[in-house]
Amino acid sequence: MPIKKNMELFLTQFKSNQTLDAAKSLCQTLTMSKISVLEKRNVYKELFNIVNDHSIEAMINLWAVASMIEDDLSVSQKVLAVRGFIEDYKVKVEWIEDWIKTVWKLKKTPSEFLNFIAIDLRNIQGLSKGLKEMLFEELEE
Numbered sequence: 565m566p567i568k569k570n571m572e573l574f575l576t577q578f579k580s581n582q583t584l585d586a587a588k589s590l591c592q593t594l595t596m597s598k599i600s601v602l603e604k605r606n607v608y609k610e611l612f613n614i615v616n617d618h619s620i621e622a623m624i625n626l627w628a629v630a631s632m633i634e635d636d637l638s639v640s641q642k643v644l645a646v647r648g649f650i651e652d653y654k655v656k657v658e659w660i661e662d663w664i665k666t667v668w669k670l671k672k673t674p675s676e677f678l679n680f681i682a683i684d685l686r687n688i689q690g691l692s693k694g695l696k697e698m699l700f701e702e703l704e705e
Contacts, residue, residue, distance in 0.1 A: 570593075570597075571594065571597070571599065571603075571607055574590045574593060574594075575590070575607065575610060575611070578590050578611070578614075579614055582614075582615060582617065582620060583620070584619060584620055584623055587611075587615075587620045587623045587624055588623055588627075588659070588662070590611070591611075591623065591624060591626075591627030591628075591630075592627065592662075592666055594607055594608075594627065594631075595627055595630045595631065595666055595667070595670070596666065596669075596670065601631050601634050601635045604631040604634075605628075605631060608624065608627075608628040608631065611624050612624060618654055619654050621654075622649070622652050622654035622655050623655075623659060625648075625649055625652070625655075626649045626652075626655055626659055626660065626663055627663065629642075629645045629646055629648075629649055629663075630663065630666070630667055632645050633645075633646075633667065633677075639677070642677070643677075643680070646681050646684070647684060650681070650684055661694075664678055664681060664682060
């Protein structure tokens with residue numbers, strides 16, 4: 565099935581099942597997809613237009629930032645976007661850690677940038693042992 569059709573199917577399903585798990589699944593799939601950043605941005609716009617729950621909106625915003633990192637924005641714009649969701653009281657640490665792990669797997673973001681995000685997260689909320697090991701293993705050697 566073509567990627568665009570897949571996204572349309574996911575959006576249709578999400579409209580009738582607006583839960584945090586459904587939002588996370590859709591957004592992770594979108595982040596991992598090979599569609600263009602512009603197409604991803606359009607899907608996120610559509611998601612923001614149909615959601616009326618603040619926690620789900622925070623989840624979607626978190627994942628929308630992943631597409632910003634792929635875009636041709638300055639590093640400072642990307643860092644500000646990430647700091648915005650790290651400081652959002654609706655966003656849970658587990659969500660951020662899942663986000664970092666997914667972005668890490670994509671290999672589209674320099675590890676130094678992800679380490680910087682993790683340091684910000686640690687300073688604000690703390691990091692799990694698994695995430696520390698994944699991101700900082702080369703620093704301990």
